[in-house]
Amino acid sequence: MLQIFLLFITTGGIAAYARGRGGNPWLWGALSVAGHLVIQFLGGVVLGLLGRSRDANGPLIVVIASWASVGIVAFCARFLLGMGREKPGGMWSCKNCKYLNQHYAVISEACREPYGKKT
Numbered sequence: 001m002l003q004i005f006l007l008f009i010t011t012g013g014i015a016a017y018a019r020g021r022g023g024n025p026w027l028w029g030a031l032s033v034a035g036h037l038v039i040q041f042l043g044g045v046v047l048g049l050l051g052r053s054r055d056a057n058g059p060l061i062v063v064i065a066s067w068a069s070v071g072i073v074a075f076c077a078r079f080l081l082g083m084g085r086e087k088p089g090g091m092w093s094c095k096n097c098k099y100l101n102q103h104y105a106v107i108s109e110a111c112r113e114p115y116g117k118k119t
């Protein structure tokens with residue numbers, strides 16, 4: 001239950017990052033959930049194939065691996081997405097709609113106008 005709750009929180013964060021970086025929040029959110037669930041379900045199978053299904057650390061390794069995949073997705077959404085766009089130095093208000101955007105957002109979250117675009 002705790003993991004589902006944490007996944008919900010982290011996926012919400014990833015979706016917010018993706019949105020602010022000009023990506024598709026649904027796609028990135030789905031990527032995070034899918035990666036996590038696939039490793040959770042297939043982790044035991046993989047450990048079995050490696051002959052480590054009786055390893056006492058097996059379940060822990062699966063949990064760590066599934067969260068690592070969420071971390072990688074979060075990292076990509078935060079830093080790799082929208083890399084080519086002009087970056088703000090802090091929180092910024094959109095020239096177009098005056099919406100106050102987060103420092104990681106390279107496009108206005110309200111109107112999707114890119115940061116630094118002359119209007």
Ligand SMILES: [Zn+2]
Pocket residue numbers: 094095096097098099108109110111112113
């Ligand atoms: Zn705007």
